[in-house]
Amino acid sequence: MTDPxxxxxxxxxxxxxxxxxxxLDARALGVLEELLLEPRLRKTGAWxxxxxxxxxxxxxxxYALLRTVTRxxxxxxxxxxxARPAVQRTLRQAGLDTVAGFTK
Known part of the structure; x- marks a missing residue:
């Protein structure tokens, strides 16, 4: 069994x-969306x-990350x-940079 x-x-x-x-691709989308519904995340103000x-x-x-955070x-x-440069690029394309800060 592989790690999530x-x-x-x-x-x-x-x-x-x-x-x-x-x-983290389309095959993992269901795993990601399920994790983002975790009750522990609803009780905290910073991720x-x-x-x-x-x-x-x-x-x-x-986009799943962006939807969850904005809703x-x-x-x-x-x-x-x-995040590596290619990952940052994709996150920025989705608009996550409008709601998140990026650090090294």
């Missing part, structure tokens, strides 16, 4: 960290997307950390 491409590595009332690895292990993300997954009942402070 995204998982919650920590979550409390203030902050959650989602770690991404490998490829860090740790993407240093992510090789590739497709637009459908990037939460309470605002979420979003930080994308460690």
């Amino acid at each position: 491409p995204v998982r919650i590595t920590e979550a409390d009332e203030r902050h959650a960290v989602l770690a991404f690895a490998g490829d 860090t997307l740790e993407m240093s292990g992510l090789e590739h993300i497709d637009l459908s997954c990037a 939460t009942p309470e605002p979420v402070a979003l930080t994308v950390r460690g």
Whole structure:
């Protein structure tokens, strides 16, 4: 069994960290969408997307992230950390840069 491409590595009332690895493409979209519905994420006001292990993300997954963050009942402070240039490009194409800060 292979590890999922995204998982919650920590979550409390203030902050959650989602770690991404490998490829996040259309085949993984269902896994991503299910994880984004996790109740622990609804209880926190800030998310860090740790993407240093992510090789590739497709637009459908990037849009899923954007949809989730923009439709939460309470605002979420979003930080994308460690994304490779190609991953950053796709996230920006989806418009995630309008709701997230990017760090190394």
